[in-house]
Amino acid sequence: MAIRIFYLQNRQTSSDFITASDPPEFALTVCAHIDELIQLDGTPDSIVVIGQHPPSTIVSWVAQLRQHHRFAVSPLFISFPGSDTLIALTDGVVDSYEQLTEASSKIVAQIKRMPKLVSTATPTLCLLAYLNARPGRHILPQRCLNSAIAYEYPQANLFFNESEKNQMSWLDGIIAAGLLDRGSLVNKLRCCTFCDSAHLNYHEECPECSSINIELKPFIHCFTCGHIFAQEEFIASDKLLCTKCNARLRHIGIDYDRPLENYVCNACSAQFVDATTKIQCLACGQDSDPDKTHVRLLHELHLSDKGSAYVLDPDGYGFSSLFIEKNLANLKHFSDILNWYIMLQNENDQCYFSLIAIQSPDFSEYELPLSARNITPLLNKTDIMTIDIQHRALYILMPQRNLSSSSNEILFKDIKNKLIGNDQQNIPDIHTRSYSSYQENNVRYDAELLLTRILIGDNQ
Incomplete structure (x- = not known):
């Protein structure tokens, strides 16, 4: 079967891809606009050249x-020398069929080993599949003044079209779930405690009145009377005279010196x-001390082994293991343990045991893994937590623990504080509910029904 190539090019412009006779192993389709291309019957292993x-x-x-x-994972090239940014967002530059074959063959071979993406595929799955089709490819942060943190991950942002804050939360969530691994450290940013922005202005101010109207000036200390002030106050007729005792200051170290005060x-x-x-x-305009910022x-x-396994088996969202990470299990395994x-x-x-359900309409698919990781320090070693993406909820199973009303209140407060973090401007709407089997001789429900009843507040 011929390899399908879609070429995005103005039809009035000549090109080697159009004027050269098409090799038999390629089927070339020229499109004038992106909308025309998307309406065509392309497949993931189709090659796109712009x-x-x-x-x-x-x-x-x-x-x-x-x-x-x-x-989402198709080989995608440009046919002209482009900027570093364009080359990073595509699979490189090609100007002949020979180059195209060589550059795309490994990607196409890898795509054919992967399940096809369906229309309901999430941005997370598309990004991971894109990386899985390009072994060794890294996602690199690049400076961007329009970004709140002065950096962005342009390759990842191609797959995600929501707000910038959600983009970073999305990536943090994927990392927290173990689907992406961190590589080399690129930079360390100081960010605002209130809004997470890295656009910070460091300034010096007076320790007495907090005014920024301060100046660095040379000072003089008169040995005769002890008067200390800026050097400009001592200059008179090209001589140094003390404005307080009128002493003539001729020799530094004998008549005067320069003290430490210089502001x-x-x-x-x-x-x-x-x-x-x-x-x-x-x-946001908030002031803070340098040691109050967060890093x-x-x-x-880059793609982790767990992320690669997820691409190959996206329906079995267990990442090839029962436990995603410490204290965090996939939902099916959590239900089995609860049963x-x-x-x-x-x-x-x-x-006996206790259950906690934490739910918020503000939780997204991308923030839930990160929220779970934030709560982990509050758990005992034997506690188990899971993520319910469908209901935007987290569940915690606590074996041999009886949550009283007072301990509930303290734990719920700690959980909310962990979930809110430093962002006091966008506080999520968090609902926490609990259930304890301590007083029951016989638990009447299975795991699925028990979780549902706790979620809706009917745990009697």
Whole structure:
């Protein structure tokens, strides 16, 4: 079967891909616009080549293709020398069928080993499949002044078209789930405690009145009377004279010296050695001390073994293991363990357990794994947690624990604090509910029904 090539090029513009006779192993289709291409019957192993167009147009087209399940992993090239950004967002530059064959063969072979993406494929699955089709490919952060953190991951953002904050939460969630691994450290950013922006203005201010109207000036200390002030106050007729005792200051070290004080405040006239350093966030306007900011580490990202396994078996969302990471199990395994505990208690009244459901309409598929990881420090070693994407919820199973109303209140407060973190401006709407089997001789429901009843608040 001939390899399908879609060529995005103005039909009035000549090109080697159009004028050369097509080799028999290729079937070339020329499209003038991205909409025309998407309407055609392309497959994931179809090859797309984009001809000469404005860079902004190409970036927009690449994003549209990557967000369409039929072209999310397709080999995609440009046919002209492009910028580093364009080359990073595509699979490189080709100007002949020979180059195209060589550059695309490994990608196409890898795509054929993977399940085809369906129209309901999530951005997470599309990104991971894209990386799985390109072994060794890294996602690199790049400087971007339009970004709140001054950096972005342009390759990852092709697959995700929501707000920038959600994009970073999305990537953090994928990393937390173990589907992406961190590589080399690229940069370490200081970010605002209130809004997470890295656009910070460091400034010095007066320690007495907090004015920023301060100046660095040379000072003089008169040995005769002890007067200390800025050097400009001692200059008179090209001589150094003390303005307080009128002594002539001729020799440094004998008549005068230069003290440590070298700042003067033009607002309150205070003199000081060290100014106070403050930070103002240019995004939200909040002031803070330098040690109150938090650090965001930016790494190269690459597909993990767990992520590759997920691409090959996306329906078995267990990442090839029962436990995704410490204390965190996939939903099916969590339900199996809960059913086992229910049977155990029904056989032995010395066994009991507690359940907690944490639900929020503000939880997204991308934030749930990250939220689960934030809660993990609050759990005992024997506690088990799981993620329910459909209901935007987290469940925690606590064996041999009886949650009283007072312990509930403290634990729920701690959980909410962990989920809110430092973002006091966008506080999610979090609902927490609990269930304890301690007072029951016989648990009447199976795991699925028990979780449902807790979720809706009917756990009697």
